[in-house]
Amino acid sequence: METWFLFLLTISISLLLKAFFNLLFSSKKLLYPLPPSPPPTFPFIGNLLWIRKSFFHIEQSLRHHSRSLGPIVTLYIGRRPSIFSYSHARKWVLDILIDALQQKAKSGESVEVLVHFRYAMLCLLAFMCFGDKLSQQQIKEIEALQRRAVNGFGRFGVLNFWPRVTKILLRKRWEQLFQLRKEREDVLIPLLRARKKGKDKRLSNKESDDYVLAYVDTLLDLELPEEKRKLDEAEMVTLASEFINAGTDTTSTALQWVMANLVKYPHIQVRLLDEIKQIVGDGVEDIKEEDLQKMPYLRAVILEGLRRHPPAHFVVPHCVTEDTILGGYLIPKNSTINFMVADMGWDPKVWEDPMAFKPERFLGEEVFDITGSREIKMMPFGVGRRICPGLGLALLHLEYFVANLIWKFEWKAMDGDEISLEEKQEFTTVMETPLMAYISPRKS
Numbered sequence: 001m002e003t004w005f006l007f008l009l010t011i012s013i014s015l016l017l018k019a020f021f022n023l024l025f026s027s028k029k030l031l032y033p034l035p036p037s038p039p040p041t042f043p044f045i046g047n048l049l050w051i052r053k054s055f056f057h058i059e060q061s062l063r064h065h066s067r068s069l070g071p072i073v074t075l076y077i078g079r080r081p082s083i084f085s086y087s088h089a090r091k092w093v094l095d096i097l098i099d100a101l102q103q104k105a106k107s108g109e110s111v112e113v114l115v116h117f118r119y120a121m122l123c124l125l126a127f128m129c130f131g132d133k134l135s136q137q138q139i140k141e142i143e144a145l146q147r148r149a150v151n152g153f154g155r156f157g158v159l160n161f162w163p164r165v166t167k168i169l170l171r172k173r174w175e176q177l178f179q180l181r182k183e184r185e186d187v188l189i190p191l192l193r194a195r196k197k198g199k200d201k202r203l204s205n206k207e208s209d210d211y212v213l214a215y216v217d218t219l220l221d222l223e224l225p226e227e228k229r230k231l232d233e234a235e236m237v238t239l240a241s242e243f244i245n246a247g248t249d250t251t252s253t254a255l256q257w258v259m260a261n262l263v264k265y266p267h268i269q270v271r272l273l274d275e276i277k278q279i280v281g282d283g284v285e286d287i288k289e290e291d292l293q294k295m296p297y298l299r300a301v302i303l304e305g306l307r308r309h310p311p312a313h314f315v316v317p318h319c320v321t322e323d324t325i326l327g328g329y330l331i332p333k334n335s336t337i338n339f340m341v342a343d344m345g346w347d348p349k350v351w352e353d354p355m356a357f358k359p360e361r362f363l364g365e366e367v368f369d370i371t372g373s374r375e376i377k378m379m380p381f382g383v384g385r386r387i388c389p390g391l392g393l394a395l396l397h398l399e400y401f402v403a404n405l406i407w408k409f410e411w412k413a414m415d416g417d418e419i420s421l422e423e424k425q426e427f428t429t430v431m432e433t434p435l436m437a438y439i440s441p442r443k444s
């Protein structure tokens, strides 16, 4: 009798709970549109992609149906005759950066460089994305949104799991997520519409030097091949902000690490300056992009920076598409895997004295293959078909800004200050103690 009673009690409680959850789900306040459930075949990665979709509002599963931002960015970058096409934008951003640093140099104060690097990269990527020089106010708005999104990665990450449950238990967090998305649309949709409106006028001006093909131009033209439809505004906002986010923090973090090492090891700074001087001679104002290719030591400094301090210690999670044996272990189909990017670059079996900053290890007969297509000794941009599509752009930006920063200023640590290379995990792996440097204009 007692068992029978317990059984009935359990059933009743379950039904009550079910009714309660149903009520909650149908309550107006909680009515956020959930995208379709995660695809069944990829239990974990499916959830990850699904949450990205819900976060970024790509309801029509851009990524799942073999579309992804990576190929779209590659498509975009590939459509320009060369990445050098944005030279004037880079020069514009370089001037903004140099002006800001010059102010600081005049005041004699030390500079927290990351703030300036981030702002400069954001101006540049926003220009490439929307095709226009945005005002300081617009850049600040995008920056604030970006910081909130990036900082929210950890907080919102938990919503990957059991979304139906977290919708009840972490209701506030879901609200914040959707609020963030709305604010982002409020800022970016007007930029998108302005670009769309000016399209015909721009196309009639296609042959002029001022013409630029912006990332959003390609999104406006794009038709999803499987679904035979154009992207909607929310999807474009998602992709535009992912373009900006993916390129800003990574590049400015890498730039900070390289500059920190050049401050810490003045002999490397001097050697780099000598190389630049040898190529461009005295008295030139800026280092031009076409000069960069003649500077092997500069390339070596950048590569050593990326080896020793890769901004991403992991890649985006990948999924095994078939059972695979690796190092004697079976990795079952559909497992989520990742790669220890930083540890690969620090492997003493591959790199001599791996924790030391020695750019000369990259000076040799052969040009180092950072894509890992011959052998993988390090992979700061990932490898294979999901390799970072911004790789070429990132290397160009790093070389261009480092060369000009060293050409224009002497960089020193604060008196008696030891530059600490301790790391801290944010969206990227940044310096725990941000670089504070004294800079003084070089006498040409």
Ligand code: HEM
Pocket (backbone or CB within 6 Å): 068, 069, 070, 071, 073, 125, 242, 243, 246, 247, 248, 250, 251, 254, 310, 311, 312, 314, 315, 316, 317, 379, 380, 381, 382, 383, 385, 386, 387, 388, 389, 390, 391, 393, 394
């Ligand atoms: C120093 C700078 C950069 C570093 C270290 C870096 C690194 C990476 C890494 C490790 C990945 C993951 C690759 C994988 O999952 O296998 C990635 C993906 C990506 N990166 Fe970069 N990146 C940088 C700059 C850029 C720039 C400038 C852009 C574009 C403007 C960009 C756009 C992307 C995109 C769109 C993806 C996703 C690719 C996909 O889903 O297939 N990145 N990046």
